[in-house]
Amino acid sequence: MPTAEARTGVALQFDDADQRHExxxxxxxxxxxxxxxxxxxxxxxxxxxxxxxxxAFALAGGHTDLLLGGCETAVLITSSATMSLALRGVxxxxxxxxxALLGVTALLGVAFVCIHGLEYYHEYxxxxxxxxxxxxxxxxxxxxELFFWLYYVMTGFHVLHVLIGVAVIxxxxxxxxxxxxxxDYDAPVELTGLYWSFVDVVWIFLFPTFYLVxx
Amino acid sequence: MQSRPITPVRTYxxxxxxxLLLVPAMIGLAYLPLGGFTALAVYAVGAMEAVLVMRYFxxxxxxxxxxxxxxxxxxxWLAFLFTLSLSDFMTRTRIAPPW
Amino acid sequence: xxxxxxxxxxxxxxxTIRSWLTTHDHKRIGILFAIAITAFxxxxxxxxxxxxxxxxxxxxxxxxxxxxxxxxTIHGVVMVWFFLIPSIPTTLGNFLIPMMIGARxxxxxxxxxxxxxxxxxxxxxTVATLxxxxxxxxxxxxxxxxxxxxxxxxxxxxxxxxxxxxxxxFTGLNFIVTxxxxxxxxxxxxxxxxxxxxxxxxxxVMVLATPVLAMTLSLIGIERLLGIGVFxxxxxxxxxxxxxxxxxxxxxxVYIMILPAMGVASEIITCFARNRxxxxxxxxxxxLAIAVIGFLVWGHHMFVSGQSVYAGFVFxxxxxxxxxxxxIKVFNWTATLYRGDIxxxxxxxxxxxxxxxxxxxxxxxxxxAATALDVHLRDTYFVIAHFHYIMVGGSVxxxxxxxxxxxxxxxxxxxxxxxxxxxxxxxxxxxxxTFFPQYLLGYExxxxxxxxxxxxxxxxxxxxSAGASILALSYLMPLAYLAWSLWRGAPATANPWQxxxxxxxxxxxxxxxxxxAAPLVTHAPYxxx
Numbered sequence: 141m142p143t144a145e146a147r148t149g150v151a152l153q154f155d156d157a158d159q160r161h162e163x164x165x166x167x168x169x170x171x172x173x174x175x176x177x178x179x180x181x182x183x184x185x186x187x188x189x190x191x192x193x194x195x196a197f198a199l200a201g202g203h204t205d206l207l208l209g210g211c212e213t214a215v216l217i218t219s220s221a222t223m224s225l226a227l228r229g230v231x232x233x234x235x236x237x238x239x240a241l242l243g244v245t246a247l248l249g250v251a252f253v254c255i256h257g258l259e260y261y262h263e264y265x266x267x268x269x270x271x272x273x274x275x276x277x278x279x280x281x282x283x284x285e286l287f288f289w290l291y292y293v294m295t296g297f298h299v300l301h302v303l304i305g306v307a308v309i310x311x312x313x314x315x316x317x318x319x320x321x322x323x324d325y326d327a328p329v330e331l332t333g334l335y336w337s338f339v340d341v342v343w344i345f346l347f348p349t350f351y352l353v354x355x
Numbered sequence: 356m357q358s359r360p361i362t363p364v365r366t367y368x369x370x371x372x373x374x375l376l377l378v379p380a381m382i383g384l385a386y387l388p389l390g391g392f393t394a395l396a397v398y399a400v401g402a403m404e405a406v407l408v409m410r411y412f413x414x415x416x417x418x419x420x421x422x423x424x425x426x427x428x429x430x431x432w433l434a435f436l437f438t439l440s441l442s443d444f445m446t447r448t449r450i451a452p453p454w
Numbered sequence: 455x456x457x458x459x460x461x462x463x464x465x466x467x468x469x470t471i472r473s474w475l476t477t478h479d480h481k482r483i484g485i486l487f488a489i490a491i492t493a494f495x496x497x498x499x500x501x502x503x504x505x506x507x508x509x510x511x512x513x514x515x516x517x518x519x520x521x522x523x524x525x526x527t528i529h530g531v532v533m534v535w536f537f538l539i540p541s542i543p544t545t546l547g548n549f550l551i552p553m554m555i556g557a558r559x560x561x562x563x564x565x566x567x568x569x570x571x572x573x574x575x576x577x578x579x580t581v582a583t584l585x586x587x588x589x590x591x592x593x594x595x596x597x598x599x600x601x602x603x604x605x606x607x608x609x610x611x612x613x614x615x616x617x618x619x620x621x622x623x624f625t626g627l628n629f630i631v632t633x634x635x636x637x638x639x640x641x642x643x644x645x646x647x648x649x650x651x652x653x654x655x656x657x658x659v660m661v662l663a664t665p666v667l668a669m670t671l672s673l674i675g676i677e678r679l680l681g682i683g684v685f686x687x688x689x690x691x692x693x694x695x696x697x698x699x700x701x702x703x704x705x706x707x708v709y710i711m712i713l714p715a716m717g718v719a720s721e722i723i724t725c726f727a728r729n730r731x732x733x734x735x736x737x738x739x740x741x742l743a744i745a746v747i748g749f750l751v752w753g754h755h756m757f758v759s760g761q762s763v764y765a766g767f768v769f770x771x772x773x774x775x776x777x778x779x780x781x782i783k784v785f786n787w788t789a790t791l792y793r794g795d796i797x798x799x800x801x802x803x804x805x806x807x808x809x810x811x812x813x814x815x816x817x818x819x820x821x822x823a824a825t826a827l828d829v830h831l832r833d834t835y836f837v838i839a840h841f842h843y844i845m846v847g848g849s850v851x852x853x854x855x856x857x858x859x860x861x862x863x864x865x866x867x868x869x870x871x872x873x874x875x876x877x878x879x880x881x882x883x884x885x886x887x888t889f890f891p892q893y894l895l896g897y898e899x900x901x902x903x904x905x906x907x908x909x910x911x912x913x914x915x916x917x918x919s920a921g922a923s924i925l926a927l928s929y930l931m932p933l934a935y936l937a938w939s940l941w942r943g944a945p946a947t948a949n950p951w952q953x954x955x956x957x958x959x960x961x962x963x964x965x966x967x968x969x970x971a972a973p974l975v976t977h978a979p980y981x982x983x
Contacts, residue, residue, distance in 0.1 A: 152967065153552075153559035153636070163561040163635045165418075169425040170627045174665040176429030177436075181669035181699055184436055185684045188444050188695055196690075206382070213378050217408075221371040224362070224412045231359050271682045283690045289682050293673075326359060330414075337412040344404045348397040352385035421634065432662045435749050440698045443753065443765035 161327050168331045172338045175301075179342055182294045186349060189286055196283030200276070201353025203268060204291070208259050209351035212252050213343065219248035220340040223309070223333045230326045235316050238329075242313045245336065249306040256299055263288075291350050298342055305336050360417050370411035377404050461965040463866065478563035479966055484548035485864070486570050491537050491545065492933070494577060497584075498532035499926065501525045506888075506922040509915050514906035522905030523590035524606065528583075530593025531611060535618050536577055538849055539707060542714035543660075544569070544625055546856045547653045549864060551629060553957040553964065554650050556638025556973040561631040569624040576618030583610040592903065594704070597685035597696040601677040609678060612671045619664045619671075622710075626660030629653055638956075640975035644738070647955055647979045648731065651738045652717025655745035659706045659713070663749070667703035670696065694760055701752035709748040711845060712812070713741060715852030716783055719805045722859050723787055725953040726802035727794030730980045733786045740779035740786075747776040757828045766825050773823035777816060784813050799951075800874035804855025807882045811847025815840055818893065833903075836896025842889045851881065854932060861936065862946030866963040869939040873931065881928035887921025954981050 154160040190197045222245045229238030267275045270289045278284070312332050315321045321329055381400040389396055410416045415423055464481045467473070474482055505525050508516040517525065548566065552559050560566055583589055589611040591600040600608050633654050637646075674696075677683030684691040724731050731737060753761055753769030787809050796802070818840040821827050831837060862868055891914035896902075900911045907915070949958040960969055 151563075153557065153561065153563060155636075159635055163631050165422060166425060166634060167562060167627060167631045169422060170630055170661055173425060173429030173432075174623055174627075174661055176433055177662060178665040178669050180429075180433040180436060181666050181673075183433075184440060184699070185673070185695060187437065188440065188692065189684060189690070191441070191444060192692070193690065210378060210382060214375060217371065217374045217378070217404075220408055220412045221367055224367050224414075225364065228361060228364070228367070231361055271680050285682065286684065286690045290684070293676060323359075334413055337408050340412075341405045341408050344401050344408070345398070348381060348385070348394075348401050352382065352393075352397050354393075355382075355385040428662070432749065436666065436698075436702050439750065439753065439765070439768070440695075440702075442768055443694070443698065443756075443762045446762040446764040448762070
């Protein structure tokens with residue numbers, strides 16, 4: 141199996157490894173910019189709706205689970221830290237530590253999804269699923285349903301990104317295990333870290349959006 | 356080949372600690388009677404958290420200014436979408452028909 | 455270097471279909487795209503043909519109203535997303551950008567190939583939409599018709615456009631990173647050809663605008679599937695929100711369609727006027743200004759939709775502002791011609807046609823940017839004439855000009871100059887006959903997207919349809935003589951036009967890795983004098 145050392149021969153279009161690394165980083169940041177705009181549309185739709193229906197959103201916002209939401213925030217922030225530490229491990233050649241940290245990061249990602257699944261399950265029990273099973277016994281039920289539609293769509297897209305992230309982090313674990321990445325070639329891990337921290341940033345904005353509307 | 360910069364563990368731990376303090380701070384702000392400014396305060400704390408993540412966990416602190424521009428571009432462009440769309444939604448007035 | 459020692463051209467590096475479908479070479483990928491977009495151009499053109507046949511008579515007697523709705527929808531969807539937006543960037547851009555900056559390939563060759571496969575996949579969904587019976591919402595997919603009421607194949611169409619949008623994003627990402635990180639030694643930003651600046655600005659727009667479209671289309675899909683969403687007024691949503699989100703992408707999209715054309719025009723005009731471009735830094739700045747300000751004007755599509763009047767003021771003002779950098783470019787192209795040693799080869803005819811027709815189209819955009827006039831002209835044929843002057847008289851002519859200009863470089867063959875000049879002039883005449891009457895029709899009140907019209911509009915419509923038949927012929931001609939040149943054209947030298955630019959320093963067609971030695975750039979571009 142080719143070692144990280146053997147992989148320093150860069151692909152033909154690049155002059156050297158530094159150019160390749162720079163290109164990879166800029167490429168990932170460009171992709172993240174597209175993701176900002178992709179999620180941004182949903183935040184814009186939410187903003188417009190909230191401006192139009194402040195009371196409905198305030199009432200609906202009281203029905204999200206603040207404790208679970210807060211836990212999810214802490215879990216993702218921690219996973220962002222462990223991911224950065226994993227990259228550091230790869231860079232200093234501490235592959236066992238890197239592997240362990242990648243594992244913790246992935247587990248925290250899974251934990252996030254589980255906690256969120258629990259939230260969805262509770263909301264289903266409280267009849268807060270638009271179109272399928274929605275009954276809201278406070279005023280402005282119609283607009284409250286809109287709040288919850290936005291909640292499911294936005295957190296749903298986010299969970300999808302978390303799942304993809306967990307898969308990619310696991311793949312990075314495989315690369316570290318087989319010594320395909322190391323101090324000489326760490327770009328895949330760095331890029332994965334950027335993606336994962338970005339997913340954290342999206343949640344940082346999702347959290348006040350749905351859990352701190354009117355407390 | 357230039358060697359990649361290694362961030363000390365304590366930097367990461369400090370950032371992590373700061374973030375974990377900001378989360379209850381944000382929640383606390385939401386419970387204060389700030390009226391219309393609650394949203395502003397809460398998202399301001401969110402922005403601080405995002406900056407911490409981007410600066411330390413996404414390594415913008417030691418990246419080239421070009422990288423920082425790339426990182427900021429998406430948010431800057433999103434501001435275009437928000438500002439000009441809201442210029443419509445927040446200035447709509449009812450114009451009575453002449454009949 | 456002797457003939458026998460020269461590395462094989464990129465065309466000779468593998469003759470199997472597999473070598474083409476698995477290539478990483480940006481030049482081959484450019485050709486794959488060219489074949490694909492040409493096929494879609496003729497699909498969109500077939501729809502246009504049927505539209506013009508219907509509109510030759512006032513009565514709706516050729517197709518039903520439903521079918522007509524599907525025809526203009528598929529014409530718009532195909533021409534915008536499967537022809538105009540990819541055209542110059544994925545064909546000429548892919549082929550030339552690495553060569554113009556002195557690189558061996560783009561930064562991410564496999565991403566480039568993926569971009570082509572996504573295009574084909576998106577195209578397959580669109581063809582499936584056609585076969586399944588079409589979509590009738592208009593290429594603009596306005597809600598609530600598209601999200602609730604239409605019984606046509608909206609989902610298929612929306613998925614197709616979503617997928618091809620990612621093709622666009624990947625291409626743009628690739629160009630941005632390549633231009634930033636892989637310029638040859640000495641190739642500073644202000645030594646770049648304007649085609650590179652134009653492609654760079656286009657890529658910025660692709661990357662920043664297309665994700666918004668992707669999410670907006672997803673929201674239509676979700677609303678159709680689940681019956682709830684933010685666009686349905688009955689549920690508290692707002693159809694105008696859709697329009698804001700849609701046009702936030704679709705207005706910058708028109709700059710995706712015109713900026714590369716402007717880049718091509720600068721390359722051709724400097725070469726055939728044998729002159730430096732006038733005001734290089736202003737030209738580069740104008741390109742960036744168009745790209746940025748173009749993001750701030752989308753509300754001019756919504757003046758009478760129910761948008762706030764105050765927002766209308768802002769958008770109208772900004773729409774006037776965005777015309778300024780375009781005007782600067784037109785002045786500078788004209789100044790580049792002044793005291794030049796001008797010759798009228800086919801590429802130059804296309805480029806000059808581009809400048810004139812783009813100017814007319816751009817001026818009529820100012821009519822539409824004036825809110826009061828827009829109340830009268832909106833949704834009439836005036837709007838259709840305006841954007842066709844820019845898209846067809848502008849972008850398509852520049853695209854064809856570029857294809858002719860770089861044909862020797864890409865294929866190693868020369869086309870027949872006499873026939874090419876004839877086709878270019880025929881196209882100019884056919885185009886004006888088709889679309890100028892539409893300005894008059896619109897001004898007199900003929901409404902767009904209707905399969906029938908009041909009889910007093912017939913004469914101008916007949917002229918327009920007649921022009922369309924000439925225009926169609928003038929598009930078939932290059933297809934024929936360019937294909938013919940592949941078999942029987944005279945072999946081309948490295949630089950048949952005696953043009954400046956790194957791409958002309960290497961053989962026609964180039965070797966797989968473009969340059970035998972990495973070039974060193976020591977002077978400004980367009981060193982014609």
